[in-house]
Amino acid sequence: MTDVLGVVREMFSYTFLVRAFIVGALVSLCASLLGVSLVLKRYSMIGDGLSHVGFGALAVAMAIGAAPLAVSIPAVMLAAFGLLRISENSKIRGDSAIALISTASLAIGVMVISLTTGMNIDVCNYMFGSILSMKRSDVYISVALSACVLVMFVLFYNKIFAVTFDETFARATGVRAGMYNALIAVLSAVTIVLGMRMMGALLISSLIIFPALSSMRIFAKFRTVAISSAVISLSCFLVGVVVSYVYATPTGASVVSANILVFLACCAVKLLKERAMGAIS
Numbered sequence: 383m384t385d386v387l388g389v390v391r392e393m394f395s396y397t398f399l400v401r402a403f404i405v406g407a408l409v410s411l412c413a414s415l416l417g418v419s420l421v422l423k424r425y426s427m428i429g430d431g432l433s434h435v436g437f438g439a440l441a442v443a444m445a446i447g448a449a450p451l452a453v454s455i456p457a458v459m460l461a462a463f464g465l466l467r468i469s470e471n472s473k474i475r476g477d478s479a480i481a482l483i484s485t486a487s488l489a490i491g492v493m494v495i496s497l498t499t500g501m502n503i504d505v506c507n508y509m510f511g512s513i514l515s516m517k518r519s520d521v522y523i524s525v526a527l528s529a530c531v532l533v534m535f536v537l538f539y540n541k542i543f544a545v546t547f548d549e550t551f552a553r554a555t556g557v558r559a560g561m562y563n564a565l566i567a568v569l570s571a572v573t574i575v576l577g578m579r580m581m582g583a584l585l586i587s588s589l590i591i592f593p594a595l596s597s598m599r600i601f602a603k604f605r606t607v608a609i610s611s612a613v614i615s616l617s618c619f620l621v622g623v624v625v626s627y628v629y630a631t632p633t634g635a636s637v638v639s640a641n642i643l644v645f646l647a648c649c650a651v652k653l654l655k656e657r658a659m660g661a662i663s
Contacts, residue, residue, distance in 0.1 A: 393627050401521055402580060402633075406619050408524040409577045410589055410637075412531045414615035416570050417590035418608045419546045421598070428465060428567075429587030431480035432574045435461040437583040438491035445498040451519070454575045461487070462567035527572050534565060535608070542566070543604050581634040589615065592641035599648035600655075614644055 393399045413429075420426055439457035443450045461483055468479040535542065544552035545562045553559045570590075577586040597610035622637030629636075 389624060389628060393624070399623075399627070401518070403623060404521050405524045405576065406580050406623065406633075406637075407616055408528040409573055409580070410593075410615040410619040411612055412528055412569065412573045413577060413586075413589035414593040414611040415531055415535055415608055416566060416573060417594040418597070418604070418611055419542060419566055420570065420590055421594040422546050422604075423549075425480075426591050426594075427480050427587065428462070428570065429574055429590040431465065431484035432458050432461055432571055433578055433583040433586045434484035434491075435487040436575050436578050438487035438494075440578075441491035441494040445494050451523070451575065454578075455572055458571040458575050459568055462571040463564065466563055466567055523572070524576055527569065527576065531569055531573075534569070538562065539605075546604070581637065585634040585638055588638045588641055592638070592645055593618070596641070596645045596648040599645070599652040614641075618644055 394403075417426070417429075420428055436454045436458045439454040440450050442448075442457075443453035465479050465483060541552070541557055541562055544555070544557055545559045549559050549563075574586055577589055581589060593611040593615040594607070596614050597607040601607045601610055618640035619637050621640045623633060625631060625640070626633040626636040
């Protein structure tokens, strides 16, 4: 235990690691809370789709010399709204719409990169993540984002619960389901863009999927699942960062590996509970 605390204190002596920890923890918190609604609405792969859109936007930003966040955040927001519109008003199913937009964006990004800068270190950082790429602006945006997500869940918990489980009934009772869906989509878009800096475009969706699925293995109530998902996400992020620092492994892959182990443990706990209940009955 003493050795672990010593490693953590050593990590926090580096400014770039403190910055990365703040951003990563806040993004993990936001992704886990948003992930509960997205998974229950069967939109869990929206994170993967929007991350590919973000990669395409970042490629364009690098090609024209623009600020990456200034280009990628609006582009990913528009893509999120587009996915909602396509799913609601088109014969194209939600998963097909995500695959359509994600593959097209990824292809555009690769084409732009191949014709301009080529596959350099910056591009690889956005694809696979880099803990060294955190900037002071990322910290400010992450704090604002986490505040928005927490306020949304506290003030509009009942509305989000209704829209998540039965959108048709929610609309019938006067809930503006479209507005809350759009709000979740916008916050998801910003979360994904910020998370790409650390996790990479190929791994950011894991922050949305794994904590929610792990919590659902053990708990059934929406509120309990949301709280448990946040705790799991933050814990796995901390473990992943420490492992990455000690063993010099990629940060994103280390965080995902921690989430995988927790998910397997939760599945085992669920199986044991089911067997115990079966033995009692």
